[in-house]
Amino acid sequence: MNIKDKYISFFESKGHKHIPSAPIIPENDPTSLFNTAGMQPLVPYLTGKEHPLGKRLVDYQKCVRTNDLDEVGDTTHHTFFEMLGNWSLGDYYKEESIKMSFEFLTKELNIPLERLAVTVFAGDQFIPRDEESVGIWKSLGISEERIVYLSDNFWIAGNSGPCGSDTEIFYWRSDKEIPQVFDPEDDTWVEIWNNVFMGYFKDEEGNITELPKKNVDTGMGLERIVAVLEGVNDNYESSIWRPIIKKIEEITGLSYSDDENKKAIRIIADHIRAIVMISGDNANVTPSNTDQGYILRRLIRRTIRYAKKLNINIESDWDKELALIVIDEYSKYYQELEANKDKILTVLEQEKIKFNRTLEKGLKEFEKVVNAMDGDTINKDNAFRLYDTFGFPIELTCELASEKSLKVDVDGFKEKFKEHQEKSKMGADKKFAGGLSGHGEIETKYHTATHLLNAALKVILNKDVHQKGSNITPERMRFDFSFDRKMTDEEKKATEDLVNKWINEGLEVSCLTMSKQEAIDSGAECMFIEKYPDTVTVYKIGDVSLEICGGPHVTNTKEIGTFKIKKEEASSAGVRRIKAIIE
Numbered sequence: 001m002n003i004k005d006k007y008i009s010f011f012e013s014k015g016h017k018h019i020p021s022a023p024i025i026p027e028n029d030p031t032s033l034f035n036t037a038g039m040q041p042l043v044p045y046l047t048g049k050e051h052p053l054g055k056r057l058v059d060y061q062k063c064v065r066t067n068d069l070d071e072v073g074d075t076t077h078h079t080f081f082e083m084l085g086n087w088s089l090g091d092y093y094k095e096e097s098i099k100m101s102f103e104f105l106t107k108e109l110n111i112p113l114e115r116l117a118v119t120v121f122a123g124d125q126f127i128p129r130d131e132e133s134v135g136i137w138k139s140l141g142i143s144e145e146r147i148v149y150l151s152d153n154f155w156i157a158g159n160s161g162p163c164g165s166d167t168e169i170f171y172w173r174s175d176k177e178i179p180q181v182f183d184p185e186d187d188t189w190v191e192i193w194n195n196v197f198m199g200y201f202k203d204e205e206g207n208i209t210e211l212p213k214k215n216v217d218t219g220m221g222l223e224r225i226v227a228v229l230e231g232v233n234d235n236y237e238s239s240i241w242r243p244i245i246k247k248i249e250e251i252t253g254l255s256y257s258d259d260e261n262k263k264a265i266r267i268i269a270d271h272i273r274a275i276v277m278i279s280g281d282n283a284n285v286t287p288s289n290t291d292q293g294y295i296l297r298r299l300i301r302r303t304i305r306y307a308k309k310l311n312i313n314i315e316s317d318w319d320k321e322l323a324l325i326v327i328d329e330y331s332k333y334y335q336e337l338e339a340n341k342d343k344i345l346t347v348l349e350q351e352k353i354k355f356n357r358t359l360e361k362g363l364k365e366f367e368k369v370v371n372a373m374d375g376d377t378i379n380k381d382n383a384f385r386l387y388d389t390f391g392f393p394i395e396l397t398c399e400l401a402s403e404k405s406l407k408v409d410v411d412g413f414k415e416k417f418k419e420h421q422e423k424s425k426m427g428a429d430k431k432f433a434g435g436l437s438g439h440g441e442i443e444t445k446y447h448t449a450t451h452l453l454n455a456a457l458k459v460i461l462n463k464d465v466h467q468k469g470s471n472i473t474p475e476r477m478r479f480d481f482s483f484d485r486k487m488t489d490e491e492k493k494a495t496e497d498l499v500n501k502w503i504n505e506g507l508e509v510s511c512l513t514m515s516k517q518e519a520i521d522s523g524a525e526c527m528f529i530e531k532y533p534d535t536v537t538v539y540k541i542g543d544v545s546l547e548i549c550g551g552p553h554v555t556n557t558k559e560i561g562t563f564k565i566k567k568e569e570a571s572s573a574g575v576r577r578i579k580a581i582i583e
Contacts, residue, residue: 003084004060004082004333005227008060010103011086012058014056014100017056018533019053021061021062021334022062023035025285025292027527033066035061035063036065038059038060039217039219040061041061042217045087045089045249046089046198047162052535052537055089056088056091056092058083058085058086058285059084060084062080062082063081063083064081064274064278064295072267073264073270075236075264077270078235079271080221080270080278081268082220082221083219083220083221084219084220084221086374087215087218088215088216090213090215093199093214094133095136097197097216099136100135105419109225111171112551115172117142117146117147117148117169117170117172117189118137118142118168118169119147120149120150120153120167121133121149121154121165122151122153126208127200130153133197136254143180145181147182148183153165153166155196156422157344159204160203163201163208163217164199164214165196166197168194169189169192170189170191171190173188173233175231190228192220192225192228192479193220194351196216196219198214198216235267236266236269240426244269244385245542248265248268248269250320252310254495256290264310268306268322271300271302272303272322272323274325275296275300275323275348277334277337278296279296279347280336280344282336282340282469287347291471296347297351304397317545319349327344358390358391362386362391362392366400370406376405376406377407378397378407378408380409380412380415381407383408383413384413384420394413395511398410416580442474443473446472446557447552448557449477449580450467450470451541451553452502452560453499453563454466454479454481454545454547455525455544455545457483462564465482467480467481467527468481468571476580477582478577480575480577481576496580500562500563502541503560503563506556507541507544507556508541508542509541509554509555509556509557511537511553512538513537515534515536516535516536519538522546532548536548537549562583563580563581564581564582566581
């Protein structure tokens with residue numbers, strides 16, 4: 001039994017219900033391009049909504065993080081990763097959570113007690129030092145020298161919302177003698193699990209009050225714990241990566257053990273897995289120049305660049321061979337990969353063709369830069385433009401320059417690149433800031449409006465129209481739906497009028513709990529049926545809409561306001577996109 005199965009089985013034995021992994025794209029979440037943590041899909045339940053499967057939940061969640069994409073290539077960073085998590089929604093709290101984590105680590109995974117250490121919250125002017133967690137850890141045999149108080153051990157998503165202290169569990173990742181005293185600054189101690197105790201609420205003014213209903217949210221990264229248990233200091237040497245790296249070695253004739261090849265092999269292995277997971281998700285992401293599609297395109301092109309560095313014949317099916325290994329490895333847990341296999345392979349093929357054209361243009365642009373030079377150094381602006389516009393890494397520009405006995409202002413390029421990263425990070429911080437704070441009153445109105453729009457399109461266009469995705473911000477809603485042509489102005493007007501008619505009728509919005517099969521049999525609409533557990537919540541809006549959904553929603557349509565369609569356009573093949581606002 002592997003760790004994923006063992007984890008689910010253990011927490012099921014403790015009364016937890018196994019919930020399926022949500023899609024890689026957050027549903028109606030304005031704050032993230034991708035699900036970046038196991039808690040994200042559970043936001044409504046962590047803020048008070050009752051989960052149809054009860055108060056104890058467990059899962060493994062598909063996650064993607066892209067704000068440190070340029071770090072991928074070292075021993076620990078990954079674009080796609082899996083997060084193991086268990087939750088208590090107003091049920092157990094610190095004692096049971098800590099004891100279950102300790103039991104899983106020491107009894108199920110057989111980690112020796114002497115290899116463990118923990119951190120706890122040091123306290124501040126609002127919340128006292130977490131002596132309760134310290135007492136629990138000591139009762140389990142963790143010595144005082146292995147417990148450290150840190151002011152950083154406090155968790156909140158965004159600027160306001162549920163929050164609280166956390167306790168992090170560390171593992172001594174070395175064959176060297178284990179020190180008696182735990183030093184969290186020593187990188188040999190690796191964090192493997194975090195238990196967050198959401199016992200407080202922070203309002204917009206910064207005031208913190210105790211919550212009557214306390215939640216627990218835990219997270220353990222699968223890639224890290226597997227590497228730890230297998231005794232490797234390089235995540236890519238673990239069994240998770242072995243099949244794909246072995247195939248890269250076969251294709252290239254190069255060895256991963258050769259330090260010269262490691263970075264490129266890691267990047268190809270990491271990116272191809274992320275590409276498969278993103279393009280194989282039922283959210284229907286395809287390469288584009290915006291949002292998730294841009295990330296997918298960037299991953300594919302970066303993979304091709306590093307394949308070229310390893311002298312892989314780009315015209316061959318090397319990328320498909322690697323993708324098929326990932327599909328085979330992960331389909332047991334994510335059946336959508338097998339179902340979407342042809343789409344994954346098509347995305348890779350088409351993007352490879354497009355990028356090869358771009359690469360040719362970049363080489364022509366490089367020649368133009370050289371011919372227009374006054375001196376022997378390619379300046380920082382041209383070097384960065386080759387990177388940003390044509391996907392040329394600085395190493396490639398330097399190689400091409402060297403062949404012509406020219407130099408490159410690498411330091412200047414690094415300055416430009418750093419500025420670019422800081423701007424991107426500022427945008428990413430803004431985009432990824434929300435979590436629990438991203439479900440305010442206006443977002444709730446927009447969320448309900450998506451249900452009305454979905455229902456209206458079925459009436460105005462045809463009953464086979466289905467939602468393919470949505471994105472909500474406080475300023476607007478974006479709704480993707482299956483349809484094979486542009487809507488006429490008359491159709492847009494009729495759709496807008498019908499949504500407003502239903503809003504003005506003051507239809508009641510009710511929440512029903514039933515089995516997934518009952519919901520399907522009742523005709524309830526659902527975008528990602530596989531992500532929902534066997535018991536689901538169904539939102540009914542009068543007699544016009546019935547959808548499986550996690551919420552949140554208004555209680556009456558009159559609360560929404562006036563609905564206006566601002567734009568209707570193509571999103572991808574067979575998918576249209578409506579952008580609308582509420583006034």
